[in-house]
Amino acid sequence: DSGVTQTPKHLITATGQRVTLRCSPRSGDLSVYWYQQSLDQGLQFLIHYYNGEERAKGNILERFSAQQFPDLHSELNLSSLELGDSALYFCASSAPRDREDNEQFFGPGTRLTVL
Amino acid sequence: DAKTTQPNSMESNEEEPVHLPCNHSTISGTDYIHWYRQLPSQGPEYVIHGLTSNVNNRMASLAIAEDRKSSTLILHRATLRDAAVYYCILRNLLRGGSQGNLIFGKGTKLSVKP
Numbered sequence: 001d002s003g004v005t006q007t008p009k010h011l012i013t014a015t016g017q018r019v020t021l022r023c024s025p026r027s028g029d030l031s032v033y034w035y036q037q038s039l040d041q042g043l044q045f046l047i048h049y050y051n052g053e054e055r056a057k058g059n060i061l062e063r064f065s066a067q068q069f070p071d072l073h074s075e076l077n078l079s080s081l082e083l084g085d086s087a088l089y090f091c092a093s094s095a096p097r098d099r100e101d102n103e104q105f106f107g108p109g110t111r112l113t114v115l
Numbered sequence: 116d117a118k119t120t121q122p123n124s125m126e127s128n129e130e131e132p133v134h135l136p137c138n139h140s141t142i143s144g145t146d147y148i149h150w151y152r153q154l155p156s157q158g159p160e161y162v163i164h165g166l167t168s169n170v171n172n173r174m175a176s177l178a179i180a181e182d183r184k185s186s187t188l189i190l191h192r193a194t195l196r197d198a199a200v201y202y203c204i205l206r207n208l209l210r211g212g213s214q215g216n217l218i219f220g221k222g223t224k225l226s227v228k229p
Contacts, residue, residue, distance in 0.1 A: 002158070033216055043159070043202075043219035056216055090158045092217075103149075104217060106158030 003027065004093050004107035012113045018079040021110045025072055025093030031055075032074040033094070033104060034066055038087040049074055081114045088112075119203045124224040127193045135188040135223055137203030142183050146207045150177065150188050151217070152199040159202065159219075162188065198227045 003026035013019055025032050034046040036059075045058035049068035060066075063081075068074040078085060088111050092104040120138040127133040139148065150162040163170055163177045165186070170177040176189040190197055202222040 002160070004158075035217075035219075042221060043153075043217075045216040045218065048216050058216060092158070103161035103164070104151075104159075106160065109158050 002105040002107065004091060004105050006089075006091055006107035006110050008110060009108065010111050010113075012115065013081060014115055015081055015083060017081050017114075018077065019081065019112065021076040021078070021089050021091075021112075023074045023076070023091030023093075023107060025074070025091075026105055029093035029095060029105070030072065031094045032068055032072070033092045034060075034074070034076050035090045035092065035106075036087050037090065037109075038084075043090075046076070078112070083114050086112055086114045119205060119220055121201070121203050121220065121223045123221065124226070126226045126228065127190075127197075129195060129227055129229050130192050133190040133193045133197070133225065133227075135190075135201050135203075135225065136185065137187070138185045139203070139205055140184045142205060143207065146205040148177065148179060148183075148186050149204045149206050149217070150175070151202045151204065151219075152197075153202070153222075154196075154199045159217075162201070164206075193225075193227045195227050195229065198225055200224050 030051040046060040048056040149164040151159040200222040
Protein backbone atom coordinates (compact mmCIF):
# COMPACT_ATOMS: atom_id res chain seq x y z
CA ASP A 1 0.00 0.00 0.00
CA SER A 2 1.62 3.23 -1.21
CA GLY A 3 -0.56 5.51 0.91
CA VAL A 4 -2.00 7.17 -2.20
CA THR A 5 -5.70 6.61 -2.72
CA GLN A 6 -7.69 7.01 -5.90
CA THR A 7 -11.41 6.87 -6.46
CA PRO A 8 -13.28 5.44 -8.15
CA LYS A 9 -11.48 2.23 -9.01
CA HIS A 10 -13.52 1.69 -12.16
CA LEU A 11 -15.59 4.08 -14.22
CA ILE A 12 -17.72 3.25 -17.23
CA THR A 13 -19.30 6.07 -19.15
CA ALA A 14 -20.42 7.11 -22.61
CA THR A 15 -18.84 9.29 -25.25
CA GLY A 16 -19.45 12.98 -24.75
CA GLN A 17 -19.77 12.68 -21.00
CA ARG A 18 -17.71 14.30 -18.25
CA VAL A 19 -16.07 12.52 -15.33
CA THR A 20 -14.00 13.46 -12.30
CA LEU A 21 -11.22 11.30 -10.92
CA ARG A 22 -10.03 11.89 -7.38
CA CYS A 23 -6.64 11.41 -5.76
CA SER A 24 -5.54 11.75 -2.15
CA PRO A 25 -1.75 11.96 -1.76
CA ARG A 26 0.28 10.45 1.07
CA SER A 27 0.08 12.43 4.25
CA GLY A 28 2.51 15.35 4.04
CA ASP A 29 3.22 15.08 0.32
CA LEU A 30 2.71 18.38 -1.48
CA SER A 31 3.20 17.18 -5.06
CA VAL A 32 0.59 15.34 -7.06
CA TYR A 33 1.25 14.01 -10.56
CA TRP A 34 -1.30 12.57 -12.98
CA TYR A 35 -0.39 9.94 -15.56
CA GLN A 36 -2.40 8.17 -18.25
CA GLN A 37 -1.66 4.61 -19.32
CA SER A 38 -3.18 3.31 -22.53
CA LEU A 39 -2.27 0.22 -24.52
CA ASP A 40 -0.90 2.16 -27.49
CA GLN A 41 0.76 5.12 -25.73
CA GLY A 42 2.10 3.53 -22.57
CA LEU A 43 2.49 5.61 -19.40
CA GLN A 44 2.34 9.32 -20.14
CA PHE A 45 2.66 12.29 -17.82
CA LEU A 46 -0.34 14.61 -17.84
CA ILE A 47 0.09 17.31 -15.21
CA HIS A 48 1.86 18.14 -11.95
CA TYR A 49 0.58 20.20 -9.02
CA TYR A 50 2.63 21.36 -6.09
CA ASN A 51 0.89 22.73 -3.01
CA GLY A 52 -2.11 23.88 -4.99
CA GLU A 53 -0.28 25.37 -7.95
CA GLU A 54 0.20 23.92 -11.39
CA ARG A 55 3.89 23.21 -11.97
CA ALA A 56 4.11 21.42 -15.28
CA LYS A 57 1.97 20.13 -18.10
CA GLY A 58 2.66 17.13 -20.22
CA ASN A 59 0.53 15.53 -22.92
CA ILE A 60 -2.73 16.72 -21.43
CA LEU A 61 -5.59 17.43 -23.82
CA GLU A 62 -7.49 20.71 -23.61
CA ARG A 63 -10.61 18.69 -22.73
CA PHE A 64 -8.84 17.61 -19.54
CA SER A 65 -8.20 19.78 -16.52
CA ALA A 66 -7.01 19.29 -12.99
CA GLN A 67 -6.76 21.08 -9.71
CA GLN A 68 -5.29 20.58 -6.28
CA PHE A 69 -7.29 21.71 -3.30
CA PRO A 70 -6.11 23.28 0.01
CA ASP A 71 -6.28 19.87 1.69
CA LEU A 72 -3.89 18.69 -1.08
CA HIS A 73 -6.21 16.20 -2.69
CA SER A 74 -6.44 16.52 -6.45
CA GLU A 75 -9.09 15.99 -9.07
CA LEU A 76 -8.67 15.27 -12.76
CA ASN A 77 -11.64 16.33 -14.87
CA LEU A 78 -12.14 14.72 -18.26
CA SER A 79 -14.83 16.16 -20.52
CA SER A 80 -16.31 15.48 -23.96
CA LEU A 81 -15.04 11.97 -23.57
CA GLU A 82 -13.99 9.98 -26.62
CA LEU A 83 -13.40 6.26 -27.06
CA GLY A 84 -9.67 6.90 -27.11
CA ASP A 85 -9.76 8.30 -23.58
CA SER A 86 -10.31 4.79 -22.25
CA ALA A 87 -7.24 4.13 -20.15
CA LEU A 88 -5.83 3.69 -16.68
CA TYR A 89 -5.29 6.97 -14.88
CA PHE A 90 -2.72 7.02 -12.10
CA CYS A 91 -1.86 9.70 -9.65
CA ALA A 92 1.37 9.81 -7.74
CA SER A 93 2.63 11.93 -4.88
CA SER A 94 6.11 12.77 -3.67
CA ALA A 95 7.75 14.25 -0.61
CA PRO A 96 7.40 17.93 0.34
CA ARG A 97 10.54 19.12 -1.39
CA ASP A 98 10.81 18.41 -5.09
CA ARG A 99 14.20 16.90 -5.64
CA GLU A 100 15.70 14.77 -8.37
CA ASP A 101 16.04 11.88 -5.97
CA ASN A 102 12.53 11.91 -4.54
CA GLU A 103 10.61 8.77 -5.28
CA GLN A 104 7.04 8.99 -6.45
CA PHE A 105 4.35 6.90 -4.79
CA PHE A 106 1.64 5.74 -7.16
CA GLY A 107 -1.97 5.05 -6.39
CA PRO A 108 -3.82 1.94 -7.61
CA GLY A 109 -5.29 3.81 -10.55
CA THR A 110 -8.74 4.46 -11.97
CA ARG A 111 -9.73 2.40 -14.98
CA LEU A 112 -11.88 4.51 -17.30
CA THR A 113 -13.92 2.83 -20.01
CA VAL A 114 -15.68 5.04 -22.54
CA LEU A 115 -18.39 3.26 -24.53
CA ASP B 116 15.10 14.75 -22.75
CA ALA B 117 17.81 12.15 -22.37
CA LYS B 118 16.59 8.78 -23.63
CA THR B 119 16.96 5.31 -22.21
CA THR B 120 17.07 2.04 -24.13
CA GLN B 121 16.01 -1.26 -22.59
CA PRO B 122 15.37 -4.73 -24.00
CA ASN B 123 11.68 -5.38 -24.59
CA SER B 124 11.63 -8.57 -22.56
CA MET B 125 13.76 -10.89 -20.45
CA GLU B 126 13.24 -14.26 -18.82
CA SER B 127 14.60 -15.56 -15.58
CA ASN B 128 14.33 -18.65 -13.45
CA GLU B 129 13.05 -18.36 -9.91
CA GLU B 130 15.72 -17.88 -7.25
CA GLU B 131 18.37 -16.94 -9.82
CA PRO B 132 19.89 -13.45 -10.16
CA VAL B 133 18.55 -11.15 -12.87
CA HIS B 134 20.48 -8.35 -14.55
CA LEU B 135 18.30 -5.80 -16.31
CA PRO B 136 20.34 -3.48 -18.55
CA CYS B 137 19.64 0.13 -19.49
CA ASN B 138 21.56 2.30 -21.93
CA HIS B 139 21.49 6.08 -21.55
CA SER B 140 24.34 7.35 -23.71
CA THR B 141 23.11 10.98 -23.69
CA ILE B 142 22.87 11.24 -19.91
CA SER B 143 23.89 14.58 -18.43
CA GLY B 144 25.93 15.10 -15.30
CA THR B 145 22.85 16.09 -13.29
CA ASP B 146 20.57 13.25 -14.41
CA TYR B 147 19.60 10.77 -11.71
CA ILE B 148 18.93 7.19 -12.81
CA HIS B 149 15.65 5.87 -11.42
CA TRP B 150 14.11 2.42 -11.71
CA TYR B 151 10.44 1.72 -11.27
CA ARG B 152 8.50 -1.45 -11.85
CA GLN B 153 4.87 -2.14 -12.56
CA LEU B 154 3.37 -5.40 -11.45
CA PRO B 155 0.31 -6.64 -13.33
CA SER B 156 -2.82 -4.61 -12.56
CA GLN B 157 -0.96 -2.24 -10.22
CA GLY B 158 0.50 1.24 -10.33
CA PRO B 159 4.24 1.73 -10.82
CA GLU B 160 6.42 1.16 -7.80
CA TYR B 161 9.77 2.76 -7.00
CA VAL B 162 12.67 0.31 -6.95
CA ILE B 163 15.93 2.22 -6.63
CA HIS B 164 17.83 5.26 -7.89
CA GLY B 165 21.38 6.52 -8.11
CA LEU B 166 23.60 9.25 -9.51
CA THR B 167 27.18 7.97 -9.83
CA SER B 168 27.88 5.27 -7.26
CA ASN B 169 26.41 1.79 -7.07
CA VAL B 170 23.43 1.56 -4.75
CA ASN B 171 21.85 -1.23 -2.74
CA ASN B 172 18.50 -1.42 -1.00
CA ARG B 173 16.22 -4.17 0.24
CA MET B 174 14.69 -4.66 -3.19
CA ALA B 175 17.63 -4.54 -5.57
CA SER B 176 21.07 -3.23 -6.47
CA LEU B 177 21.90 -0.62 -9.07
CA ALA B 178 25.24 -0.83 -10.85
CA ILE B 179 26.20 2.34 -12.74
CA ALA B 180 28.94 2.29 -15.36
CA GLU B 181 31.91 4.54 -14.74
CA ASP B 182 31.01 6.74 -17.72
CA ARG B 183 27.33 6.65 -16.63
CA LYS B 184 26.22 5.77 -20.14
CA SER B 185 24.64 2.56 -18.91
CA SER B 186 23.32 0.98 -15.75
CA THR B 187 22.11 -2.42 -14.60
CA LEU B 188 19.37 -3.25 -12.15
CA ILE B 189 20.20 -6.42 -10.26
CA LEU B 190 17.62 -8.58 -8.57
CA HIS B 191 19.68 -10.97 -6.49
CA ARG B 192 17.16 -13.81 -6.28
CA ALA B 193 14.17 -13.49 -8.56
CA THR B 194 10.83 -14.57 -7.20
CA LEU B 195 7.55 -15.04 -9.03
CA ARG B 196 6.43 -11.78 -7.49
CA ASP B 197 9.21 -9.96 -9.37
CA ALA B 198 7.49 -10.59 -12.71
CA ALA B 199 6.75 -7.06 -13.87
CA VAL B 200 7.64 -4.36 -16.36
CA TYR B 201 10.81 -2.58 -15.25
CA TYR B 202 11.35 1.03 -16.30
CA CYS B 203 14.69 2.82 -16.36
CA ILE B 204 14.11 6.58 -16.16
CA LEU B 205 16.40 9.60 -16.13
CA ARG B 206 15.22 12.36 -13.87
CA ASN B 207 16.50 15.91 -13.66
CA LEU B 208 14.53 18.72 -12.10
CA LEU B 209 16.89 21.25 -13.61
CA ARG B 210 15.79 20.30 -17.13
CA GLY B 211 13.40 22.96 -18.34
CA GLY B 212 9.75 22.20 -17.89
CA SER B 213 10.05 18.71 -16.49
CA GLN B 214 9.53 19.72 -12.87
CA GLY B 215 10.13 16.21 -11.67
CA ASN B 216 7.64 14.22 -13.71
CA LEU B 217 8.70 10.75 -14.77
CA ILE B 218 9.08 10.00 -18.48
CA PHE B 219 8.35 6.31 -18.99
CA GLY B 220 9.62 4.35 -21.96
CA LYS B 221 8.38 0.90 -22.88
CA GLY B 222 10.46 -0.81 -20.20
CA THR B 223 11.54 -4.44 -19.96
CA LYS B 224 8.95 -7.09 -19.30
CA LEU B 225 10.50 -9.61 -16.93
CA SER B 226 9.06 -13.11 -16.81
CA VAL B 227 10.07 -15.42 -13.97
CA LYS B 228 9.76 -19.15 -14.44
CA PRO B 229 9.24 -21.47 -11.46
